Amino acid sequence: MERKRSRTDIIHDIMMSIQNKNGRIKPTHLMYKANLSYNQMNSYLEELLEKEFIEKTIEKKSNYLLMTDKGFNFTQKIREMKDFEKTFGL
Amino acid sequence: MIYLKHTLDWFQFPSLVIDLFSFIVLFLIGLVSLKYYKLNKNKKSLYLSISFSFIALSFLFKLLTNVAMFYDDLINPQIGIQTLQIIREYNIFSNLTFTIFAFFNLIGLYLLYKLYQGKQTSSNIFLMSYFILISTYFSNSNYYIFHLTSLIFLISISAFYWKKYSENLFINTKLLALSFSIISASQIFFIFTTFGKLFYLAGEIIQLGGYALLLLIITHIQKNGKKKI
Numbered sequence: 184m185e186r187k188r189s190r191t192d193i194i195h196d197i198m199m200s201i202q203n204k205n206g207r208i209k210p211t212h213l214m215y216k217a218n219l220s221y222n223q224m225n226s227y228l229e230e231l232l233e234k235e236f237i238e239k240t241i242e243k244k245s246n247y248l249l250m251t252d253k254g255f256n257f258t259q260k261i262r263e264m265k266d267f268e269k270t271f272g273l
Numbered sequence: 274m275i276y277l278k279h280t281l282d283w284f285q286f287p288s289l290v291i292d293l294f295s296f297i298v299l300f301l302i303g304l305v306s307l308k309y310y311k312l313n314k315n316k317k318s319l320y321l322s323i324s325f326s327f328i329a330l331s332f333l334f335k336l337l338t339n340v341a342m343f344y345d346d347l348i349n350p351q352i353g354i355q356t357l358q359i360i361r362e363y364n365i366f367s368n369l370t371f372t373i374f375a376f377f378n379l380i381g382l383y384l385l386y387k388l389y390q391g392k393q394t395s396s397n398i399f400l401m402s403y404f405i406l407i408s409t410y411f412s413n414s415n416y417y418i419f420h421l422t423s424l425i426f427l428i429s430i431s432a433f434y435w436k437k438y439s440e441n442l443f444i445n446t447k448l449l450a451l452s453f454s455i456i457s458a459s460q461i462f463f464i465f466t467t468f469g470k471l472f473y474l475a476g477e478i479i480q481l482g483g484y485a486l487l488l489l490i491i492t493h494i495q496k497n498g499k500k501k502i
Contacts, residue, residue: 264312270449
């Protein structure tokens with residue numbers, strides 16, 4: 184049985200989903216890619232927007248989420264941390 | 274109790290450099306682990322940071338012991354009344370720093386061992402604390418006791434990392450298991466130091482290899498974090 188995702192795991196999945204789409208994704212796509220409910224996603228996005236890791240933009244009447252440089256650096260840190268934890272079996 | 278000089282004369286300075294290098298690597302791991310704890314609040318990261326900080330701190334005291342010995346050799350070419358006084362003071366100092374080194378090192382290794390053993394009963398913790406105190410107490414007069422205790426902890430920790438590697442097949446875990454196995458092997462040479470200073474030399478060089486590998490793992494993790502897209 185897979186363990187429940189931690190808060191950091193979910194944030195990592197959100198950021199990686201955006202990054203894998205070249206730093207730009209529609210919220211509906213993000214919801215499926217990161218495997219989140221609508222309410223869950225909104226709660227996480229609120230925090231990520233507040234911390235300026237992502238920003239909202241409207242292109243051709245569609246909402247998009249963009250990853251900022253700050254968000255990119257944060258994603259790097261999370262990846263390093265996950266590698267570190269995996270290495271040391273934490 | 275007199276702290277015996279284990280190293281060869283020409284190896285005294287390189288030995289100081291090795292101790293300093295080991296301290297830097299261990300301190301770095303403690304710091305990195307603390308940084309990740311602040312990010313995800315995983316208590317295991319905090320315990321890992323505390324364990325490595327204790328071991329790093331112990332190397333600072335080992336460094337102090339060896340610096341005192343190195344300094345003593347430089348200023349102390351002839352025996353006189355004043356020199357005897359210096360030797361007496363030096364012995365008290367080196368005994369103290371060596372005892373602190375042994376204590377902090379064993380505490381750090383025990384915390385690391387405990388991290389991977391899950392929850393332990395209070396009687397088990399009490400028993401282990403007693404053994405650490407006993408080992409520390411006798412380490413000054415019987416140098417090998419400290420390294421024998423370290424060896425036991427290090428073998429257990431290495432075994433855990435090898436087991437972890439068999440589960441996750443992650444190259445960094447393999448390197449980590451290898452580095453701890455190398456450090457364990459170095460303890461075997463330190464145990465036989467009383468039979469010849471060459472054992473100490475071999476132990477220091479092998480230990481350096483183990484810590485160099487640990488540094489490689491940390492730089493590998495940092496580099497991979499930046500590389501992956």
